[in-house]
Amino acid sequence: MKKILVTVLLVLLLAGLAASYALGKFGTAARAWLFGYPLVLMDATSRASAAHFGPDDRNRFIHSSTFPDHRFRAVVKPNNDTLYSAAWLDLSGQPVVLSVPDTQGRYYVMPLMDAWTNVFAMVGKRTTGTGAGSWLIAGPDWEGATPAGLELIRSPTDLVWLLGRIQTNGRDDVPAVTTLQQQFTLAPLSLWQEGRHNPPLETGAVPADREVSPKEEVAQLSAAEFLARMTRLMQAQPPAAADAPVLAEFAGLAILQGQVFDLEQSGPVERLLIERGVAYMRDHLPDELARRRTVENGWFIPRGSIGNYGTDYGMRAGVALVGLGALPPAEASYPSTSVDSAGRPLSGEYRYRIRFAPGETPPADAFWSLTLYDDEDYLVDNPIGRYAIGDRDPLVYQPDGSLDLLIQHEQPPARASNWLPAPAGNFTLTLRIYMPRDVFLEGKWSPPAVERLEEGAP
Numbered sequence: 001m002k003k004i005l006v007t008v009l010l011v012l013l014l015a016g017l018a019a020s021y022a023l024g025k026f027g028t029a030a031r032a033w034l035f036g037y038p039l040v041l042m043d044a045t046s047r048a049s050a051a052h053f054g055p056d057d058r059n060r061f062i063h064s065s066t067f068p069d070h071r072f073r074a075v076v077k078p079n080n081d082t083l084y085s086a087a088w089l090d091l092s093g094q095p096v097v098l099s100v101p102d103t104q105g106r107y108y109v110m111p112l113m114d115a116w117t118n119v120f121a122m123v124g125k126r127t128t129g130t131g132a133g134s135w136l137i138a139g140p141d142w143e144g145a146t147p148a149g150l151e152l153i154r155s156p157t158d159l160v161w162l163l164g165r166i167q168t169n170g171r172d173d174v175p176a177v178t179t180l181q182q183q184f185t186l187a188p189l190s191l192w193q194e195g196r197h198n199p200p201l202e203t204g205a206v207p208a209d210r211e212v213s214p215k216e217e218v219a220q221l222s223a224a225e226f227l228a229r230m231t232r233l234m235q236a237q238p239p240a241a242a243d244a245p246v247l248a249e250f251a252g253l254a255i256l257q258g259q260v261f262d263l264e265q266s267g268p269v270e271r272l273l274i275e276r277g278v279a280y281m282r283d284h285l286p287d288e289l290a291r292r293r294t295v296e297n298g299w300f301i302p303r304g305s306i307g308n309y310g311t312d313y314g315m316r317a318g319v320a321l322v323g324l325g326a327l328p329p330a331e332a333s334y335p336s337t338s339v340d341s342a343g344r345p346l347s348g349e350y351r352y353r354i355r356f357a358p359g360e361t362p363p364a365d366a367f368w369s370l371t372l373y374d375d376e377d378y379l380v381d382n383p384i385g386r387y388a389i390g391d392r393d394p395l396v397y398q399p400d401g402s403l404d405l406l407i408q409h410e411q412p413p414a415r416a417s418n419w420l421p422a423p424a425g426n427f428t429l430t431l432r433i434y435m436p437r438d439v440f441l442e443g444k445w446s447p448p449a450v451e452r453l454e455e456g457a458p
Contacts, residue, residue, distance in 0.1 A: 025253065025270055029223070029277030032250050034288065035243075035313050036230035037218070038117040038320040042161065043233050044214035045075065045324065046088050053201050058090040059188055060198035061164075063181040065174065069379060069387065073213040076377035077323045077334075077430060080388040081369045082165035083177050085110070085184055089160035091139030092236075097150060097192040098123065098162070099134040101183035106130065107167040107366040107434060110184070111307075111327055112137065115157040115237035117320050119307035119328055125366070126331055126435050136189065147193070157237040162186075163325045167367065167434075169392045215321070223278035224263035231261040242311055289318025296446035298343065299335040299431070303443065307331075322377060333436050338375075338428040341449035346429065348409035348422040351453040358401030363445055366434035367391050370405060375426045382421035383411075389420045390432075407450070 050057050063085050068078035089096050089112075098110065100123060109124030122128075123135060136150040139158040146152045164184065168177045187197035212220075221229065234257050239247060247257060253274060255261050263271055292315050293300040302319070307328035309316035319326050323334060338346055346352065354370070362368035369390030374380050379387045389395070389405060396415050397403050406412050407420045407429070431447050439445045 025273040026277040026280070028249055028253050029274040030281035031246065031313070032230070032253065032255050033223075033226060033278045033281045034285070034317050035246060035250075036226070036234075037285070037317040038324075039115055039233050039237065040221070040226060040230055041214060041218050041320050041324060042113075042115055042117060042159070043229070044217045046159065046161070048214050049086075049088055057201050058088050059096050060186055061085050061087050061181070061184060061200045063178065063184075063200050065178045065181075067168075067171075067174075067387070069385070070381040072379060075324050076213075076215060076321075077371075077373060078379065079165070079369070079432060080371060080379075081168070081367065081390065081432060081434070082108075083168045083174065083181065085162075085164035085166060085181050087162040087164075087186055089137060089155075089162060089186070090158060091137065091142070091155055091160060092158040093188070095136050095138035095142055095144070095189045097134055097136055097185075097187045097189060097197075099185045099187075099197070100132060101180065102132045103130040103166070103180065106180070108165065109327065109331060110162060110164040111325075111331070112153065112155065113161045113163065113325065114155055115159040115233070116239070117316060117324065118156070118309055120156055121153045122327075122331060124331075144189075147189075156240060159237055161325070215324075219282065223275040224261075226278060227255060227261040227263065227274075231255060231257070231259060234258075235260075246311070246313070285317055285321055288314035289322065292318065294443075296335075297449040298339050298341060299337045299447045299449075301335045301446070302326075302333065303329065303441075306333075329436065329441060332432060332434045333440065334430050334432055335447050336428060336430040337447075337450060338426070339450070340452045342452070344452065345426055346407075346422075346450065347426050348424040351406070351408040351412075352422075353451045353453055354405040354407070354448055355451065356403040356405075356448060360445075360448075361391065361403055362431060362433045362447070363437040363439050364391070364433045364435060365437055368431065368433045370420060371430045371432065372407065372420050372422060373428050373430065374423055375428065377428070380421070380423045380427065382423075384421060386419075386421055388432075389418070393417065 053062060064083050067080045072078050107125045109122055111119045112121045113119050134150050135153050136146055137153045137155060139155055166177050166180060168174060185197040191197060292304050293302055304315055305312050306319055306326055340346060367390060369388045371388040372380055394417050395403060396417050404418055405420060406415060406418050407422050409422050409424055412419050433440060
C-alpha cells in the first residue's frame, strides 16, 4: 500500500511538473508574441511604404493630397480630418532636421514614433505652438553637437515613423493644406548645413491597393517566422532598458537579443507549445486591449498609456492592432463602439441616431469628428463619398440646440447633412476628439449611446 501511495504521489508530482512546464513554455511564447507584435507590424508597415514608393523613401516627406478612402489599406482606422504628411526616418547614419512653417493657428501635429510604437516626442500646436521652428532628431547613439538654431530630440531607436497630420476642413480646404505641406521639410544634418533639404518623395495619396495589408501580413506569419523576424529586428532596434525582466523570461525559449530565433532548434514538445502559445495570443489580442479600456455608454474609451506604453505590452500591442500610429490622449482621443444602447451589434439593417444634448457636443479645443469603419477597421464605400462627419461640416441642429447624427444605410429623407452612410453589414464607429478638454480627460464627459431607431421613427 505504501509503494502504491508513493507511486501515485510520484505520478502526480511528475504530472504537475509537466503541466507547469507546458504552461510556462506556452505562456512565455504567448507573451513573446505580444511583446514583439508592434515591432514586427512597424517593420511591415515601413516595408510597405518602400515597396510602394521605392527604396529611397527614407528621410523625406510623403505628403497626401487626398483623403484616404475605402481602398486605403496601409493602416487600420485612417482619418478623414487631416491630410497626412508621413516620413520614415533612418537615423543610423546621422540626425535628421525637421523644419515646420508658421501655420497661422491651424492645428497640426508631427508625432515621432519609435520602432516599438512609442510616441517619444511631438511637434505641433498643443506642444510647441503654431510658429515656425526646426528640430534635430537624433538616434540613440549619436554624439555630435547640436547646431545653433536647432532643438535636440533624442529618439530611442534609429527607425522613426513621423505620421504628421494637418487640419483640413473638407475637400475645399485641400489646396490650402497641400500648399502648406510643401513648407514642412526634412533634411539629413549634413544637407541642412548646406542650406538644402530632401524634396518630398511624392505628392499624392498615401499607399493603397495592396493585395495584403501589413496587418494581414503579420497575422499570416507562423510562430517560427514571427519570432525569427522579431529577434532579427531587435538587433537593429533594441528594446528599452525597462524591458530587461521580460527579455530574461524569453531567454528560456532561446529568444535572445542579438540572436535570430530558430524554432527548429527546439524539441518537438517545446516547438508545439511555442506554436500554440503564439497562435493563442494572436487570436486573443483584441481581448488584451478590451481589458484595458473603460466602457461608457457602450463606447470603449482609451484612458490609459496610449502612445507612451512603458511596460504595458498588452496595451501597446492592442493599440497597434486597431490603430497603429495612435496619438496620446492629451493630443487626440478615439472612443469607439460597435454596439447600440442595448448592446446589440451595429448593422446597416437598422437606422441609428447619436443625440448630443445642447452644449454637450464633444469637448475639443481643436475639432471633433465621427468616422465609420467596416468590421475590419477600414473605410466603407458609399454613394456620397462621406466617411466622417463632424463640427466642421454644415450640421443642422435641433431648435433646442441639440444635435442628431444619423447613421444608416439608406439616405434619410431629411437632414441629409447629418447623415453618415453605413454599409449593409456590420460596422464600427470612432469618435475623434482633437486636443480634448479636461472634462473629457478627467472622465467627466462621455459620448452618448448609439440609439437604434424603430420603424416609423423620424
